[in-house]
Amino acid sequence: MGQQEKVATSLAGAVSEEISASLTAVDAELARRYPGDPGTRQPVHTVYVPGDVFEPGTLRSWGDQALAALDEHAPDAASFAAVLGIPEELAGPVHDRVRAKLEREPVEDLRIDFEDGYGPRPDAEEDAAAARAARLVSEAYANGTAAPYMGIRMKCMEAGVRDRGIRTTDVFLTGLMAAGGLPEGLVLTLPKVTYPEQVTAFVQLLEAFEKAHGLDAGRIGFEIQIETSQSILAADGTAAVARMIDAAQGRATGLHYGTFDYSACVGVSAAYQASDHPAADHAKAVMQVAAAGTGVRVSDGSTNVLPVGPTAQVHEAWRLHYGLTRRALARAYYQGWDMHPGHLPTRYAAVYAFYREGLEPAAARLAAYVAKAGGDVMDEPATAKALSGYLLRGIDCGALDTAEVARLTGLTRADLDAFASPRRGDLTVTAP
Numbered sequence: 001m002g003q004q005e006k007v008a009t010s011l012a013g014a015v016s017e018e019i020s021a022s023l024t025a026v027d028a029e030l031a032r033r034y035p036g037d038p039g040t041r042q043p044v045h046t047v048y049v050p051g052d053v054f055e056p057g058t059l060r061s062w063g064d065q066a067l068a069a070l071d072e073h074a075p076d077a078a079s080f081a082a083v084l085g086i087p088e089e090l091a092g093p094v095h096d097r098v099r100a101k102l103e104r105e106p107v108e109d110l111r112i113d114f115e116d117g118y119g120p121r122p123d124a125e126e127d128a129a130a131a132r133a134a135r136l137v138s139e140a141y142a143n144g145t146a147a148p149y150m151g152i153r154m155k156c157m158e159a160g161v162r163d164r165g166i167r168t169t170d171v172f173l174t175g176l177m178a179a180g181g182l183p184e185g186l187v188l189t190l191p192k193v194t195y196p197e198q199v200t201a202f203v204q205l206l207e208a209f210e211k212a213h214g215l216d217a218g219r220i221g222f223e224i225q226i227e228t229s230q231s232i233l234a235a236d237g238t239a240a241v242a243r244m245i246d247a248a249q250g251r252a253t254g255l256h257y258g259t260f261d262y263s264a265c266v267g268v269s270a271a272y273q274a275s276d277h278p279a280a281d282h283a284k285a286v287m288q289v290a291a292a293g294t295g296v297r298v299s300d301g302s303t304n305v306l307p308v309g310p311t312a313q314v315h316e317a318w319r320l321h322y323g324l325t326r327r328a329l330a331r332a333y334y335q336g337w338d339m340h341p342g343h344l345p346t347r348y349a350a351v352y353a354f355y356r357e358g359l360e361p362a363a364a365r366l367a368a369y370v371a372k373a374g375g376d377v378m379d380e381p382a383t384a385k386a387l388s389g390y391l392l393r394g395i396d397c398g399a400l401d402t403a404e405v406a407r408l409t410g411l412t413r414a415d416l417d418a419f420a421s422p423r424r425g426d427l428t429v430t431a432p
Helices: 013-022 025-035 059-075 077-084 088-104 123-143 162-178 196-213 239-246 259-265 280-289 313-329 339-370 379-395 402-409 413-420
Strands: 045-050 111-112 149-153 186-190 222-226 252-257 295-297 336-338
Touching: 013 025, 025 336, 045 259, 045 295, 059 222, 077 088, 077 339, 088 111, 088 149, 088 339, 111 186, 123 149, 123 162, 162 196, 186 196, 196 222, 196 239, 196 339, 222 239, 239 280, 252 280, 280 295, 280 402, 313 336, 313 339, 336 339, 339 379, 379 402, 379 413, 402 413
Parallel strands: 045 111, 045 336, 111 149, 149 186, 186 222, 222 252, 252 295
Antiparallel strands: none
16 A cells, blocks of 8 residues: 555644534525435426316327327338438337337326416306316326326416416316325426516415415425516526526426417517527526526427328428427437327337437446446546436336346446435445
8 A cells, every 4th residue: 555644734623614604504505496306207298288178088099199190100110210210220119119108108297278278268167177177187096097297287477367377276276185185296387487476476376275275385386387588588687587496485396498489479480480499499598507406397398390181291290390309308308398199109209219229328337437447438426417317217208128227237226316316425326
């Protein structure tokens, strides 16, 4: 070992204690504002269905329609891969997994829409539809036909529709409570948020509901939909979306980009309104930075080009949707919106190809990091966190199998979870 070095210091221990004391408030603020990723599953998409259209068989119907579209327009792995440009070695695994997903769990996240997709209705009609939605959601969770995540998008907190949005939220949540309680997968989406005060008002509504039913404070979370320029850049030049996250008081679970409302808000003409427009990229980049470390996830928007009509037209729409989804994944937007059953094949094809093509390189890098084996890439703890998160997202959506990830990395699911969401200074992973 050589000669032992003599260690000497110049500062008294009190100096460190004083510095720590001076940063106590900062430490608490960091822990409050930036708790890190919650470590829960994030759905790869959100499907919107109008409140008067949703039926007990809606989820299965979407899966069946998606399978029928595959059978008609790309009946085998080779033809499906040729349409989308999927490499030959991935064609079979991606195709097979997409079909299995559509048969087993076609929708990961469903939002029953009482906003733009539903429109203005007589109060009695919307009351009945909200109560019906609560009953059907409760029945779906009870009989095992629910999506992993389900909920509603109510009308926003703007003056003209505020009372209606509050009432629909109350009717829906009250119906869930009467049917047995709030499901674990419950998700609410607050649309067209422009000012942080609107988020504060929605928090006030949820607090009142929790108190009325004796629920734990903070039990009900919600997503914030970003559809206006003012939600990105406030009048004073600050990032309003960051203040919205703070206004949610820990209840915000996601930021969802509204492609068409936002594009129209900043003056993009209809022909160019798309999730890859520079205005969309700017908005989502601000959302991404504002949400980083807070535990709030960012979702991309949708395309309004539907895969319907003759095969050539369907293929063109599929290629567009596949490309936009792959582009979003590369930019770390792991969730998006799907507006039509025909979008499901390309949603899952893009997601599965993304994770399967990166499986072996990611697993090798993580295994080398754990073994401290070195190699041609020098990874750090932050990269190990990202690699683990990548593999976990692939497992959660069905792109990857736990067994194959364990075989390639030598790590268990618990090990991956520890890397992806480590406690500060408390990460111990032992490769089996």
